[in-house]
Amino acid sequence: MARNSNRPLSPHLQIWRWGPAMAVSILHRASGSILSFGGSVMLVAWLAAIAAGPDTYAKFIDCMTADEGNALHIGGLNIIPFIVLFGISWAFFQHLGSGLRHLVLDTGAGYELKTNRFWSIAVMLGGIAATIALWALILAR
Amino acid sequence: MGNGTGIGRVRGLGSSKQGGHHWVIHRFTAFGNLLLAPWLLVSLVRLPDLSFETVAAWLSSPFASVAMLLLVVSVFWHMRMGLQVVIEDYVHDEGNKLISLLALNAFVLIAAALAVVSVLKIAVIGGAA
Numbered sequence: 432m433a434r435n436s437n438r439p440l441s442p443h444l445q446i447w448r449w450g451p452a453m454a455v456s457i458l459h460r461a462s463g464s465i466l467s468f469g470g471s472v473m474l475v476a477w478l479a480a481i482a483a484g485p486d487t488y489a490k491f492i493d494c495m496t497a498d499e500g501n502a503l504h505i506g507g508l509n510i511i512p513f514i515v516l517f518g519i520s521w522a523f524f525q526h527l528g529s530g531l532r533h534l535v536l537d538t539g540a541g542y543e544l545k546t547n548r549f550w551s552i553a554v555m556l557g558g559i560a561a562t563i564a565l566w567a568l569i570l571a572r
Numbered sequence: 573m574g575n576g577t578g579i580g581r582v583r584g585l586g587s588s589k590q591g592g593h594h595w596v597i598h599r600f601t602a603f604g605n606l607l608l609a610p611w612l613l614v615s616l617v618r619l620p621d622l623s624f625e626t627v628a629a630w631l632s633s634p635f636a637s638v639a640m641l642l643l644v645v646s647v648f649w650h651m652r653m654g655l656q657v658v659i660e661d662y663v664h665d666e667g668n669k670l671i672s673l674l675a676l677n678a679f680v681l682i683a684a685a686l687a688v689v690s691v692l693k694i695a696v697i698g699g700a701a
Contacts, residue, residue: 434664460658467651474647475687478640481627482690488624523609530602537599568617 451551458555459529465522469515506570520565525558598653604646611639631691632698640691648684652676 447453480491495512497504505513532554535541541550615636619626630636655676663669 463651463654464658467655471648471651471683474644475683475690478687478690478694481624481631482693485624488627492622523613527606527609530606534599534602565613565617 451548455529455551455554458525462522462526465518466526470519473519517566521558521562524561528554528557594653598650601646601650604642605650608639608643608646612643628694628698631694637691637695641688644684644687644691648680652680
């Protein structure tokens with residue numbers, strides 16, 4: 432049944448002061464959606480390119496990597512693939528961390544205000560730190 | 573969950589009419605992803621390079637093929653369940669909701685089938701393409 436537009440909607444996001452728990456909650460959805468569209472397409476494209484053979488795989492790698500002398504590249508990747516992969520890697524670590532947080536919350540633990548606030552902030556900072564660490568590792572090679 | 577009285581037929585099922593099954597499978601696949609996604613990340617970082625020969629040889633080993641197949645199933649199943657909840661929460665018009673869920677199922681099935689066939693092909697013929 433369609434919503435009766437004469438009735439008010441519950442005011443939610445607009446009226447609350449933002450806190451870490453709200454932020455990590457919506458980031459879980461946002462990062463999950465990024466992984467669903469970006470991560471899954473990249474994974475399937477990569478697998479299909481390998482399966483199609485060396486020529487197709489070479490084209491795939493050519494799309495992702497910069498030519499010699501191209502200033503717009505980071506660690507051999509073109510700038511757009513770098514931004515896409517960097518975003519996917521952040522979404523991965525964020526979703527991993529907030530997913531682990533959800534599994535703990537599912538057991539009924541971690542709802543005390545201080546504990547909940549601490550892990551909400553820790554998960555967000557951990558996601559950023561792990562992303563930077565991964566790319567430092569890749570770019571250092 | 574009985575089938576006699578009215579209350580017995582609905583008890584434990586909630587508004588979705590399927591109880592906690594969706595929720596439980598979402599968690600089961602989360603545990604699968606928790607093992608398999610870090611495996612993929614660590615494997616990729618540990619490969620000496622990402623040339624065709626290297627990735628085809630790595631992915632054609634039985635361990636890597638099986639892990640990748642399980643990853644595809646777990647990840648796409650988890651993804652389908654997560655996006656289903658997102659659609660159900662934000663798409664309020666019943667017609668648009670139906671079309672969105674249909675598109676989601678089509679996308680997941682096509683992408684997962686393409687991934688599975690690709691992994692199987694690599695597993696069978698390896699780098700000899």
